[in-house]
Amino acid sequence: MSKKPMSVRKTSRRSKKIWVPEVFSQKTIRVIVNGKEYVRDVKPRLLLVDFLRDSLGLTGTHVGCDTSNCGACTVILNGRSVKSCSMFAIQADGKEILTIEGLAKGNQFHPLQQAFWDNHGLQCGFCTPGMIMQAYWFLKENPHPSEEQIRWGIAGNLCRCTGYSNIVKAIQVASEKIGVEQMQVEPRKQRMVRRS
Amino acid sequence: MAVxxxxxxxxxxxxxxxxxxGTGTYASDVALANMAYAAFLRSPHAHAKIKRIDAEKAKKLPGVVTVLTGKDIGSKLNPVPCAWPVTGADVKIPKYYPIAVDRVRYVGDPVAVVVATSPYEAADALDAIVVEYDPLPAVILQEEAMKKGAPLLYEEVPNNIALHWKIGGGNVSDAFSNAEVTIKERFVNQRxxxxxxxxRGATAQYDPSTGMLTMWVTTQNPHVHRLxxxxxxxxxxxxxxxxxxxxGGGFGSKIPCYGPEAVVALLAKETGVPIKWxxxxxxNYVATIHGRDHVQYVELAGKKDGTITGLRVKVYSNLGAWLSTAAPGVPTILFGLILPGAYKIPNVECEVYGMVTNTTGIDAYRGAGRPEATYIIERLVDIFAHKIGMDPAEVRLKNFIPKDKFPYNTATGLAYDSGNYEGALFKALGMVSYDNLRRELQMLRSEGKLVGVGISSYVEVCGLGPSSVVRSTGFALGLWESAIVRVHPSGKxxxxxxxxxxxxxxxxxxAQITASELGVLIDDVEVIHGDTDRIPFGMGTYGSRTTPVAGGSIVIACRRIKDKGKKIAAHLLEAREEDVQFDSGKFFVTGVPGVSKTLAEVAWASYGAGSNEIPSGMEPGLESTAFYDPPSFVFPFGTHVCQVEIDKESGQVKIKRYVAVDDCGKQVNPMIVExxxxxxxAxxxxxxxxxxAVYDEHGNLLTGTLSEYAVxxxxxxxxxETTSTETPSPHHPLGLKGVGETGTIASTPAVVNAVCDALSPYGVENIDMPLRSDKIWRILKEKGISK
Structure with a gap:
């Protein structure tokens, strides 16, 4: 991958008097989003969430605040949940991202999506993608959480519609389903997770 | 599932x-070719004259398309309209322009708009605009605003009093002079x-070839927004x-139409490129409406046996810097009429002053007026019960409108449709084993624990509403709802x-209502909303109205379709129309269920329209448009019970148990109701x-981000723990009532009653919301409860 140096971009020779600050320069980044590779020129100040939404058209990731409190923009970056409004796109260079659009396998919803649907875990749906992505990461870390642990696990994500009860229930249901699936598909890995 | x-x-x-x-389409998801982005420069002053705006530097920045000020817009845009000049009230609607022209009146008032090719460049340009202000003294609190000598927001609103309204019934002064017990309180229902x-957001696209302007907006009411x-x-x-x-959620804040939406429309037309904002x-926090903000002086008259005889309420309501779409109606009609709540109070009087101040505008927030009213009566009942030494549940039972007295006319002029208030109360008390719980709390208290239980029994007026009544209150439109039900030739x-x-x-x-009415599979029904070019003129979603009112219009349209279908089926079956019945998607001859036509067969015939298919003279097609104007409001009700424990060291309130019994009549989908x-x-x-929402004395919103505002x-x-009782509305075609706001109306006083109950052994009668730990901790210190 060719990496351009992060320096002041050279504009045309005729306008060499004009100093172009770094924020207007471009940088090429390569990211894998939902299993697909993208190479794009981005400005250094472009937020990751705007890159996902505006450059890649993945509008399932939402923006609900400007202080990283609401979590509507949560995505998975190299296996960890991050608030994509609080990162620059260039910080994701060379990394792998999973967004809500990449969670289902074909027509098969991920157990979390299915559990949110079955348990009325959403109303307006705006916080939902971030909430599901946070729960996705949380369940990887804590495959068998208590209700209390789930509540703390999604404490960085705000929902204004549901009062959280059905979200907590949905995550609980999904954790049981994922647990059963993993025991069936990957018994060895499951044991390792349990020990850890 | 069987139909x-x-x-x-x-x-x-x-x-x-x-x-x-992640494939929904919210307003901010709309992306159009060549789209440019608008951003608003907003006032940092709560009150100031605009001396000078210099946008020349901003205009030269890369990517900037244009910068417009209020002066540039001039007469191209009219003031932001207010749609509810309440009848019988003294309402003064000041002129509030989408972009300030020479004066700003709150922190967040727009002073200029930038259009640039990216939102980042638009933000840069905002920084480059120079505005010189001449600051003026600001007024933040409503009681200050109406004092002589207070800074005046608008010449046309003397003393900043934009609203004065009174309502009453019975003889309140007699009730108070004859009262054995009276209670006087000052409540603050905070902003x-x-x-x-x-x-909020909007994207606008202008098509010069047709003159059509299309706007993608986040709104609760597309047609009202368009108007x-x-x-x-x-x-x-x-x-x-x-x-x-x-x-992505509204809660009332997306009912109003705001200035920026009009500016975006204008920009799309003037620049010729699609504009997104x-x-x-x-x-959002400084410029989208806030809710509540009442200072309430309340009095209750009663007897020692627990009978409530009178209620007197005087409210100072903050309206903010402009009168938003429904603003005058919220602290008046939506508040005053429901003050007696679930109780037979013969004498009620209410007076409301609404003041403009140098703060963000106030309008409907979930419950809109009814939480403010319910809070008054439900808090007063508890304070009254405590004063006369009765259990709050008993006082409620004593004063409830009995279930055999419906329809019931209140002293404030409402006609409650149906109710069984004691039924909901008993169910809720049963769920918490109330008597045992009281004993248990007594024991815990003797161990020094700060524990309490609070009850709130509410009635909501919703399903807004019968147009004749709504119009008589001064609202600009009727509040019927519309539906088109179209059966396609295939029967879908x-x-x-x-x-x-x-x-x-x-x-x-x-889809459930339609499938049930027409006997079709739910998957064969598509529900379309939110596009003024597809749907009939509609009033939108707010005030717990959509299921009862819009649902009512769908039922009526379905029934008309069945009526027409019967005629067609009779023609096809060569039977008399009165002999044809409809059940589970089939028209059949009475007594001969084998001789039948399906809805799809009838639909096909209706579109074929041959002489052997439909009776001569009948119009082809199988669709119906219905406008349902409810004959009255609907009145859901219920009882919530909250149990709390207060941490002595921190003052933190912990909700140990929350039980809700709600009655919204028949339920179409209990999962959604819950x-x-x-x-x-929540x-x-x-x-x-x-x-x-907290302002400093200069009018800065201190809770201006999600880091400070405590969601x-x-x-x-x-x-x-939720459950329900079922008392259908007698006048609704399906017996439905609304449920969208009931939780917000009921829960606030239930929690405050519980906290005040926990502190009542220490002589605490009332604490104003919010009951955050710092406030409680100070009280615990003051009362010597914690060291």
């Missing part, structure tokens, strides 16, 4: 698959920030199309509704315990 069982079933929501897969997680935009922009309604697909959260069905669900799940409940109750309770608890997370909120 007959679809009504009342817990059907999974059909809106969910797109929302859980709240609605906080839909999706901020208000027409009034502001002068673009005729037939040339304006409002599309609102998915809306999306608020950031801070902008499209339902076009004027309601605009945005989380309330009516894409599902309306979800609405959950969400309502917002009501949030008001009781944490949320409060609760999953950690703070409890589990809810």
């Amino acid at each position: 007959s069982a679809i009504f009342g079933a817990k059907v999974n929501r059909r809106e969910d698959p797109r929302l859980i897969s 709240l920030q609605p906080t839909a997680i999706e901020t 208000l935009l027409t009034l502001m922009t002068g673009i005729p309604e037939q040339k304006l199309r409002i599309i609102s697909k998915d809306v 999306v608020e950031d959260r801070h902008e 069905v499209s339902v076009f509704t004027g309601g605009h669900p945005h989380g309330q799940g009516e894409e599902t409940t309306f 979800g609405q109750v959950h969400g309502g309770i 917002q009501g608890i949030a008001q009781a315990l944490w949320e409060e 609760p997370t999953a950690v703070e909120l409890p589990k809810y």
Whole structure:
């Protein structure tokens, strides 16, 4: 991958008097989003969430605040949940991202999506993608959480519609389903997770 | 699932698959070719004259298309309209322009708009605009605003009093002079920030070849929005199309039409490129309406036996810096009429002053007026009970309107449709084993624990509403709702509704109603809303109205279709029309169920329209448009019980148990009803315990981001135990009542009653919300409860 140096971009020779600050320069980044590779020129100040939404058209990731409190923009970056409004796109260079659009396998919803649907875990749906992505990461870390642990696990994500009860229930249901699936598909890995 | 069982079933929501897969379309998801981005420069002063705006530097920045000030816009846009000049009230609606011209009146008042090729460049340009202000003294609190010598916001609003209204029934002065017990309190129902997680936004595209302006907006009411935009922009309604697909929460804050939407429309027309504007959260907090903000002086008259004989209320309501779309109606009609709540109080008097101040405008926030009213009566009942030494549950029972007295006319002029208030109370008390709980709390108290239980029995007026009544209150439009039900030649069905669900799940409940009425599979019904070029003129979603009112219009349209279908089936079956019956999607001859035609066969015949298919003279097709104007309001009710424990060291209130019994009549989808109750309770608890919009004395909103404004997370909120009773509305075609706001109305006083109950052994009668730990901790110190 060719990496351009992060320096002041050279504009045309005729306008060499004009100093172009770094924020207007471009940088090429390569990211894998939902299993697909993208190479794009981005400005250094472009937020990751705007890159996902505006450059890649993945509008399932939402923006609900400007202080990283609401979590509507949560995505998975190299296996960890991050608030994509609080990162620059260039910080994701060379990394792998999973967004809500990449969670289902074909027509098969991920157990979390299915559990949110079955348990009325959403109303307006705006916080939902971030909430599901946070729960996705949380369940990887804590495959068998208590209700209390789930509540703390999604404490960085705000929902204004549901009062959280059905979200907590949905995550609980999904954790049981994922647990059963993993025991069936990957018994060895499951044991390792349990020990850890 | 059998078609007959679809009504009342817990059907999974059909809106969910797109929302859980990230493929919904919210206003900010709209992307158009060559789109440019608008951003508003907003005033940092609460009150100031604009001396000079210099945008020359901003205009030269890369990517900037244009910069417009209020002067540039001039007469191209009309003032932001207010749609509810309450009848019988003294209302003064000042002229408030989409972009300030020479004076700003609150922190966040727009002073200029930038259009640039990216939102980042637009933000740069905002920084480059120079505005010179001449600051003026500001007034923040409503009681200060009406004092002589207070800074005046508008010449046309003397003493800043924009609203004065009175209502009453019975003889209140007699009730008080004859009272054995009187109570006098001052309650503050604090200002709240609605906080839909999706901020507001709009994208506009102008097509010069047709003169059509299309706008994607986040709104609760597309047609009302269009009408208000027409009034502001002068673009005729037939040339304006409002599309609102998915809306990320509204809670009242997306009912009004705001200035920026009109500016975006104008910019799209003037620049010729599509314009997108999306608020950031801070902008949302300073410029999108707030809710509540009452200072209430309340008095109750009663007898020692627990009978309530009179209620006197005087309210100073903060309206903010402009009169938003429904602002005057919220602290008056939506507040005063429901003051007696669930009780037979013969003498009621209410006077309301509404003041303009140098703060963000106030309008409907979930419950809108009814939480403020319910809080008064439910707190007073508890204080009264404590004073006369009766149990609060007993006082409620003693004063409830008995279930055999419906319809019941209140002293404030409402006609409650149906109710069984003691039924809901008993059920809720049974769930917590109230008598045992009281004993248990007594024991815990003797161990030094700070524990309490609070009850709140509410009645909500909703299903807004009968147009004749709504119009007589001064509201600019009737509040009927519309539907088109179209049976296609194949027998599949499209339902076009004027309601605009945005989380309330009516894409599902309306499909259930239609499937049940027409006997078709729910998957064969499509529900369409949120596009003024597809749906009939509709009033939208707010005031717990959509399921009862828009649902009512769908029922009527379906029944008309069945009536026409019977005629066609009779023709096809060569039977008399009166011999044809309809059941489970089939028209059949009475007594001969084998001789039948399906809805699809009848639909096919209706579109074929041959002489052997439909009777001569009949219009072809099988669709119906219905406008349902409810004959009256609907009155859901219920009882909530909250049990709390206060931590002595920190003052933190912990909700140990929360029980809710709600009655919204028949339920189309109990899962969705429960979800609405959950969400309502959460917002009501949030008001009781944490949320409060705070201004400093200069008019800076100190809670201007989500870091300061205390929206609760999953950690703070409890589990809810919910159930229901079922008392159908006698005048609704399906017996439905609304449920969207009940949780918010009921829960706030339940929580405050519980906290005050916990502190009542220490002589604490009332604490104003929010009951945050710092406030409680200070009281614990003061009373010597904690060291």
